[in-house]
Every structure is written in structure tokens, then in C-alpha cells.
Amino acid sequence: MSKVWLVAWYDYGRxxxxxxxxxxxxxxxxxxxxxxxxxxxxxxxxxDDRPAGYVDQAGLLADPIPAPRPGSSPxxxxxxxxxxxxxxxxxxxxxxxxESGEIQVFYVVTADYYETNRVRQVYVEPPDGDVTRQFWxxxxxxxxxxLPPEVASRAVAGSDLVVRWxxxxxxxxxxxxxxxxxxxxxxLFVGVAFVTLLFVSSGHLMGTVVEEKENRTxxxxxxxxxxxxxxxxxxxxxxxxxxxxxxxxxxxxxLTALIGGQYLGVELLQNxxxxxxxxxxxxxxxxxxxxxxxxxxTALGTTVVEAQEAQQMMGxxxxxxxxxxxxxxxxxxxxxxxxxxxxxxxxLTALPTFSLRxxxxxxxxxxxALGAAILALCAVGAVWLAGRAFRLGMLRYGQRLSxxxxxxxxxxxxxxE
Amino acid sequence: xxxxxxxxxxxxxxxxxxxxxxSFAVERGEIFGMLGPNGxxxxxxxxxxxxxxxxxxxxxxxxxxxxTEEKKERIGYMPEExxxxxxxxxxxxxxxxxxxxxxxxxxxxxxxxxxxxRFDLAEHKGKKVKELSKGMxxxxxxxxxxxxxxxxxxxxxxxxxxxxxNMQMVKDLMRELREQGTTILMxxxxxxQVEELCDRIVLINKGRDVLYGNLNEIRRxxxxxxxxxxxxxxxxxxxxxxxxPGRSGDQGRLQIAGVVDVSLHxxxxxxxxxxxxxxxxxxxALVAQDVILEKFEIAVPTVDEIFIRVxxxxx
Numbered sequence: 001m002s003k004v005w006l007v008a009w010y011d012y013g014r015x016x017x018x019x020x021x022x023x024x025x026x027x028x029x030x031x032x033x034x035x036x037x038x039x040x041x042x043x044x045x046x047x048d049d050r051p052a053g054y055v056d057q058a059g060l061l062a063d064p065i066p067a068p069r070p071g072s073s074p075x076x077x078x079x080x081x082x083x084x085x086x087x088x089x090x091x092x093x094x095x096x097x098x099e100s101g102e103i104q105v106f107y108v109v110t111a112d113y114y115e116t117n118r119v120r121q122v123y124v125e126p127p128d129g130d131v132t133r134q135f136w137x138x139x140x141x142x143x144x145x146x147l148p149p150e151v152a153s154r155a156v157a158g159s160d161l162v163v164r165w166x167x168x169x170x171x172x173x174x175x176x177x178x179x180x181x182x183x184x185x186x187x188l189f190v191g192v193a194f195v196t197l198l199f200v201s202s203g204h205l206m207g208t209v210v211e212e213k214e215n216r217t218x219x220x221x222x223x224x225x226x227x228x229x230x231x232x233x234x235x236x237x238x239x240x241x242x243x244x245x246x247x248x249x250x251x252x253x254x255l256t257a258l259i260g261g262q263y264l265g266v267e268l269l270q271n272x273x274x275x276x277x278x279x280x281x282x283x284x285x286x287x288x289x290x291x292x293x294x295x296x297x298t299a300l301g302t303t304v305v306e307a308q309e310a311q312q313m314m315g316x317x318x319x320x321x322x323x324x325x326x327x328x329x330x331x332x333x334x335x336x337x338x339x340x341x342x343x344x345x346x347x348l349t350a351l352p353t354f355s356l357r358x359x360x361x362x363x364x365x366x367x368x369a370l371g372a373a374i375l376a377l378c379a380v381g382a383v384w385l386a387g388r389a390f391r392l393g394m395l396r397y398g399q400r401l402s403x404x405x406x407x408x409x410x411x412x413x414x415x416x417e
Numbered sequence: 418x419x420x421x422x423x424x425x426x427x428x429x430x431x432x433x434x435x436x437x438x439x440s441f442a443v444e445r446g447e448i449f450g451m452l453g454p455n456g457x458x459x460x461x462x463x464x465x466x467x468x469x470x471x472x473x474x475x476x477x478x479x480x481x482x483x484x485t486e487e488k489k490e491r492i493g494y495m496p497e498e499x500x501x502x503x504x505x506x507x508x509x510x511x512x513x514x515x516x517x518x519x520x521x522x523x524x525x526x527x528x529x530x531x532x533x534x535r536f537d538l539a540e541h542k543g544k545k546v547k548e549l550s551k552g553m554x555x556x557x558x559x560x561x562x563x564x565x566x567x568x569x570x571x572x573x574x575x576x577x578x579x580x581x582x583n584m585q586m587v588k589d590l591m592r593e594l595r596e597q598g599t600t601i602l603m604x605x606x607x608x609x610q611v612e613e614l615c616d617r618i619v620l621i622n623k624g625r626d627v628l629y630g631n632l633n634e635i636r637r638x639x640x641x642x643x644x645x646x647x648x649x650x651x652x653x654x655x656x657x658x659x660x661x662p663g664r665s666g667d668q669g670r671l672q673i674a675g676v677v678d679v680s681l682h683x684x685x686x687x688x689x690x691x692x693x694x695x696x697x698x699x700x701x702a703l704v705a706q707d708v709i710l711e712k713f714e715i716a717v718p719t720v721d722e723i724f725i726r727v728x729x730x731x732x
Binding site: 224226 | 464467489492494495496497500502504505514516518
């Protein structure tokens with residue numbers, strides 16, 4: 001195995017098989033799982049799963065069509081399951097069932113329903129809106145019996161607004177749908193995940209570099225391999241660490257969506273889909289951004305004296321990266337404005353800005369290519385800078401390497417020949 | 418061909434001249450001592466030799482030429498303090514560093530197992546380095562330095578934190594390595610270890626080499642024209658003379674032709690000889706006076722004494 005891979009594998013193992021990293025892997029999915037579980041639990045605990053009843057005095061429901069599944073209306077998502085409806089011949093029978101607790105509510109479709117549209121609701125404790133909505137859907141579909149069943153069902157389901165890009169425009173074929181509303185935000189979450197991963201993993205790298213400097217291991221390393229091999233190994237380990245986190249998060253998110261959507265009936269987690277073309281575009285931007293930030297973090301790690309100081313100085317990179325997040329509204333509203341385009345081409349803000357833009361608009365291909373090219377150039381420069389900082393700064397125990405020294409050609413060239 | 422040749426190297430950091438002018442050569446298969454007070458420039462010189470720093474001036478040849486990536490696998494280096502991953506288990510850390518020196522994992526594990534047994538660290542191999550005592554960490558560092566069986570070992574303060582038993586173990590190891598043909602450059606402050614182990618030395622002070630050569634020759638060079646004498650039963654010479662039967666008072670005072678000064682030196686008597694007087698003259702004179710001798714030797718200074726003398730002269 002080449003020394004580059006030895007370094008990469010060792011650094012990967014040191015970071016990934018640590019309690020803190022495992023916590024980092026679990027933190028996001030656990031948070032989502034907790035939120036889903038809490039919502040489901042709260043709903044389950046407060047849900048009255050007893051059936052509802054009805055008394056049909058109008059003869060409307062003599063041969064009833066079942067109500068559509070709850071939550072099928074895009075405007076009224078629900079986490080409840082199907083609720084049985086029991087027909088009672090008389091109001092007295094229904095009242096008896098209500099008082100015995102067999103049913104939670106019953107509805108009386110009065111004899112003059114066709115004239116008045118009146119339905120009387122009788123209950124001991126008021127039922128939640130979902131029960132009433134289900135009964136209303138049931139009534140609706142049974143009033144449309146003169147229409148074909150599929151038309152009646154569609155009418156009850158209500159409107160579903162879909163915005164679709166024409167296929168013949170660049171990046172066309174995408175669509176926004178009310179029904180898959182949550183899916184529209186997935187690219188945004190993926191973008192946020194990319195940025196979070198970037199800082200988690202490169203933060204680990206910086207910690208490793210500072211530790212090697214603090215405990216003098218770097219002297220042993222530098223008499224074993226070249227600084228270039230060491231740097232390359234470390235950057236590969238950052239990419240591998242990021243991928244591990246990403247894959248773990250995707251796996252956990254998928255599992256949460258599966259359990260929440262399929263087994264717990266959480267509407268938000270049903271019908272999720274992610275456009276892989278968007279992910280591919282993000283990857284084109286993320287790859288050079290990772291190399292650039294990893295190299296800059298390494299350079300930072302070599303210039304400081306202690307790990308704590310390095311953590312504080314990470315803000316230099318984090319704050320500019322957060323600018324697009326602070327400007328999220330104007331970027332989403334005007335994804336092709338000069339501000340959005342400008343931030344896309346600034347290396348430290350490129351990744352979060354592109355993540356926002358590709359999630360909500362069609363970003364021209366040339367902009368993605370130019371953004372990636374700028375980042376790639378900056379990544380090359382950052383690696384060069386990190387190599388320089390590494391040779392100059394790693395053996396300065398207790399002394400900070402100034403950025404002026406880093407760029408001073410005459411003083412440093414002798415050490416970098 | 419020398420294993421290391423350092424020729425007039427100089428290195429500055431800003432306004433600080435860490436190394437001003439140092440030259441020396443290390444021969445194949447010897448234990449070479451690099452001495453000097455704190456801040457003399459020893460560590461910087463080592464880093465120049467290892468190509469960690471580039472010299473501002475002068476040249477370094479190591480294993481027959483400039484440092485290359487390939488040569489790094491033929492060199493073992495132990496920095497002055499620490500040098501191991503503190504949070505990593507001992508075995509994992511040492512196997513990793515061994516593989517960076519060109520060993521396969523299997524080779525590194527097998528050799529490491531042997532050394533861990535020898536250095537009484539086998540039962541600690543699963544512990545994190547920071548959980549080991551300083552002495553254990555020092556031994557682990559020494560193992561890391563020699564695990565890949567290097568031709569050249571550069572070792573900075575090898576005896577720090579070691580108890581006498583482990584110190585002896587390390588000394589035996591160094592002698593063993595020398596017998597196997599390994600060249601060892603040792604930087605240390607412990608002069609008695611230098612006397613015991615080193616064939617040749619260089620003394621660096623204020624960034625310059627101020628003393629260089631064969632240790633015995635240097636000691637002879639710095640010895641005065643004197644002999645150390647001890648009478649039987651460990652008595653100083655004047656007492657032995659005073660206790661001889663039939664002699665007392667002034668008769669017992671030490672009077673030897675050709676001796677210009679008499680002083681006590683530990684339990685022996687140091688006789689400084691006049692020009693033209695040889696140690697043989699003094700020995701003959703003592704024998705003639707029926708003194709029973711237990712020790713008679715040319716007085717040579719300790720490395721400690723030479724070190725202090727040279728450094729003070731330099732100041």
C-alpha cells in the first residue's frame with residue numbers, strides 16, 4: 001500500500017472509530033428520528049381511535065362508497081390511520097353506542113339534507129378535525145355517485161398544483177408539486193448536509209494536524225514520508241470521512257423515511273424523491289470545495305500553536321460560508337440575481353449558494369462549470385499554500401507562523417527548495 | 418565513505434542564528450555523540466541532517482549523498498520528547514509508523530511483538546500512549562526508532578525518564594546495534610553515558626562546533642601533565658606515606674621529585690608533574706619509597722569537565 005493510502009487509512013480510522021465521530025454520525029438522524037417519533041407519539045397518545053357513527057335519515061348513504069384514505073388531500077396532511085364509520089338505523093341506537101363509549105361521535109344526516117345540507121354532529125367530547133374531515137370526505141364522495149367513481153374520488157381529493165419546466169429548455173422536465181412538497185426541500189437539506197460535512201470533516205483534519213504538531217509526531221512523520229504525500233493522505237482521509245458521514249446520514253434518513261412514512265403513516269415522509277441530477281451538480285461544486293477547505297484547514301492547523309486556538313480561528317472560514325444562509329430569502333426568491341450569481345463564484349460561499357440555487361431554480365450549466373473551475377483553481381492554490389505552511393510551520397513549537405511569513409518569498413524559499 | 422558528513426552548515430530563523438557553522442562526520446558503525454548546552458543548535462543540526470530544514474549555507478551528505486525519500490526508510494529518528502500519537506493505542510501507533518518506514522503490517526507486528534517483550538511493554542500494547550508512564554513512552558519511542566532495522570539511528574536524549582535498569586537495557590541495545598553495523602548519532606546531556614558509549618563526539622556551542630574527534634584523544638588532549646595515585650586500602654597517598662613505620666611528622670610529608678603540585682581528587686591523590694618529568698619517573702620514585710599502590714593512572718578529565726571547560730572558555 002502506498003504511503004499516501006497508509007496515511008489516509010490511519011487518519012480515517014483515528015477519526016471515524018472515535019466516540020465523538022460516532023456521535024456526529026448519529027446526531028442528525030437521531031434528531032430527525034426523535035422529531036418524527038415525538039410527533040407520532042404525541043399524535044398517537046391524543047388520538048381517539050374509536051369509530052364514528054352516522055344515521056342516514058335522508059337516504060343518501062343507503063349503498064355507501066367508502067371514504068378516501070385520510071390525508072389524501074394535499075392541503076390537509078394527516079398522520080392518522082383509517083377510521084371506521086358505523087351506520088346506525090336510528091339516532092337512539094347511535095346515542096346508546098356513544099354513551100357506552102363504542103363510538104366517539106355520530107353524525108345525523110337529517111331528512112331535509114337535500115334542501116338544507118345540514119348534518120348534525122353529536123358527541124360527548126369534541127372529536128378532532130381529522131374525524132370530521134373524514135366524514136366530510138365520505139359525504140362528498142357519496143353525493144357524487146352519479147359520476148364515475150374515479151372522477152368522484154379525484155374530486156374529493158381536491159386540487160394538486162404542479163409547476164413543471166418544459167422539456168425543451170435547459171435543465172427542463174423538473175416539477176414542483178403540492179403533493180411532493182417536502183421533496184422540493186430535499187436538495188436544500190442535502191446542500192446543508194454538504195456544508196456541515198465540510199466543516200465537520202475538515203475540522204477533524206485540522207485537529208489531527210494540530211495534535212501532530214503538539215505531540216511532535218510530525219517530526220517522525222517527516223522523516224518517513226514527504227510533506228506532499230502526508231498532505232495528500234490527509235486530504236483523502238477528509239473526503240473519506242465526509243463520504244462516511246454522508247452515506248451514514250443518507251442511510252439513516254432513508255430508514256427514518258421508510259419507518260415514518262410506511263409504518264407510522266407520517267405524510268411528510270411519504271412519496272419522498274430526490275433528483276439525482278441536482279445531487280450531481282452539487283458534487284461538481286462540493287469536490288473542489290472540500291479539497292480547498294481541507295487544505296486551508298491544514299494550513300491553519302500548522303500556523304497556530306494550540307488546538308483551542310485553531311478552533312477559534314475556524315471562524316475565519318465558517319463566517320463567510322454562512323453568508324448565503326443569512327441571505328437565504330433573497331437567494332431563493334431571486335436565484336439568478338447578481339447577488340446570487342456573485343456569491344456562487346466566491347470560493348468560500350460557492351457551495352452553500354449553489355446548493356440553494358440548484359434546489360429552487362435552473363442554474364445555467366456554464367455557471368456551474370465556471371464555479372467549479374474557480375473552486376478547482378483555489379483548491380490548487382490552497383494545497384500549495386498548505387504545503388508551504390506545513391514545511392514552515394509544523395516545527396515551530398510554541399511559535400505562531402504569521403501569514404506574512406507564509407507569503408514572504410525571500411525568507412521562505414530556502415526551506416521550500 | 419562517511420555515513421553523515423556535515424560541512425559548514427548554517428541556519429537562521431529571523432534574527433536568531435540557530436546554527437552558525439558546524440562541521441563533522443560520522444563514520445559507519447560507530448556511536449557518535451553530539452553534545453552541547455541547551456540552545457547550542459544540536460536539534461537544528463539534526464533537523465538539517467534529516468532535511469526537515471534546508472541549510473542557509475553549507476552541505477549535508479547522509480548515507481552517501483543528499484537526503485531522498487528512499488533513504489528515509491534507512492534512517493531511524495527519535496526526537497527529543499514525545500513523537501507518538503498520544504490518543505492511539507501503543508501497538509496500532511507503532512505498527513502504523515513502522516509501515517511508513519517500509520515494513521509490511523505483518524513484519525511490523527512480528528518485530529514489534531519481540532521488542533515489546535524485550536522492553537516489558539507487551540502487556541501495555543493495547544493502552545493509549547498517554548496512559549503509559551514517561552519511561553514506558555521513552556521505551557516505545559526507542560522501539561519506533563529501530564523497528565525497521567535502520568542503517569542509521571539518530572536519537573535525541575535517549576536516556577531521559579529511564580530508570581537505571583531500563584537505561585542499561587537501552588545501552589546494551591545500542592552496543593548490540595553497533596555490533597550489527599548500525600551507525601548511531603546520539604545527542605545527550607548525560608556525559609557519563611557519552612563516556613561509556615561514544616567512540617567520537619562533537620561539542621556544539623552557540624551554533625558552532627568547538628570540539629570534535631575521538632573521545633579518548635580529546636580526553637588526553639585536555640588532560641594536564643598529572644597522574645592519579647591511590648595507595649593500598651584506598652588511602653590517599655600522603656596518609657600512606659605518613660603511616661609507614663618509622664616515619665612521622667615532616668618525614669611523612671609527600672615529597673617526590675618532579676611533582677609540582679599535590680591535590681586530592683575524590684579518594685585519590687592527583688600529582689601534577691613538572692615539565693620533563695614522566696609518569697614513569699614518579700612511579701619509580703613511589704616504588705622506591707616502598708609505597709604500596711592500588712591505583713596509578715594518567716589523570717584524564719571527565720567529559721563533564723571538558724564540557725564545562727570548553728563551554729566556559731567559549732563564553
